Amino acid sequence: GNSVTQMEGPVTLSEEAFLTINCTYTATGYPSLFWYVQYPGEGLQLLLKATKADDKGSNKGFEATYRKETTSFHLEKGSVQVSDSAVYFCALSGGIVAGGTSYGKLTFGQGTILTVHP
Amino acid sequence: DSGVTQTPKHLITATGQRVTLRCSPRSGDLSVYWYQQSLDQGLQFLIQYYNGEERAKGNILERFSAQQFPDLHSELNLSSLELGDSALYFCASSVEGLVETQYFGPGTRLLVL
Numbered sequence: 001g002n003s004v005t006q007m008e009g010p011v012t013l014s015e016e017a018f019l020t021i022n023c024t025y026t027a028t029g030y031p032s033l034f035w036y037v038q039y040p041g042e043g044l045q046l047l048l049k050a051t052k053a054d055d056k057g058s059n060k061g062f063e064a065t066y067r068k069e070t071t072s073f074h075l076e077k078g079s080v081q082v083s084d085s086a087v088y089f090c091a092l093s094g095g096i097v098a099g100g101t102s103y104g105k106l107t108f109g110q111g112t113i114l115t116v117h118p
Numbered sequence: 119d120s121g122v123t124q125t126p127k128h129l130i131t132a133t134g135q136r137v138t139l140r141c142s143p144r145s146g147d148l149s150v151y152w153y154q155q156s157l158d159q160g161l162q163f164l165i166q167y168y169n170g171e172e173r174a175k176g177n178i179l180e181r182f183s184a185q186q187f188p189d190l191h192s193e194l195n196l197s198s199l200e201l202g203d204s205a206l207y208f209c210a211s212s213v214e215g216l217v218e219t220q221y222f223g224p225g226t227r228l229l230v231l
Contacts, residue, residue, distance in 0.1 A: 031217075032217045034219075036222075042224060043120065043122075043208060043222040043223050043224045043225050044208065044210075044222040045120070045222070046219050046220075046221075049219065051217075089161065093217045093218075094217035103166060103168075103173055103174045103216060103217075104149065104151070104166070104212055104214075104216050104217050104218060104220065105151065105163045105166055105174050105176060106151075106153075106161075106163060106210075106220060107163070108160060108161040108162075109160075110160045111160065111161070
């Protein structure tokens, strides 16, 4: 079945540092890939997405490129801010699963806690 | 604000009890998803409804059930509660229930004592 693996956290950075959070996936077919962010005490918000190979999703300075050859969707930001402190989830939807279509259900990675210090 | 509402925000109950969690999707969204977030299992898909019909099932226990009503709001019923059911339960909605952006509610935090 579908699965997503994220780099182990937590990640602690100083403000203006470069961020990379690794994400790899296993899926049959052509899933769509997402990064969601969860701020303390809140629900998940979509950060960015990519729906086909070589697509780059971007939002708020964050970027991720859908790499089918390496089954990866790594999240990057050139200069993090204290306000970026949150939990980041890589997720996939779609592809082909046993028993029929997976419809829209999301399969999440374990989440990476990011803390940015001033 | 995602437009998805969930009630209650917090719920404290005892083992063996039954609770109902409620979700109202964004205006115009026909599909509702339920997810469970716990420290040991992470974020897991439970069940999906589309326009009142069950569409997909994930790792949902038999003690749990859900439904989506004609006005499209959804309820997740958890019965015979155990300590291990303590978790954050999220509802999400999307337009078609296919591979598209889902919008998440703020969650209901359930504590079983």
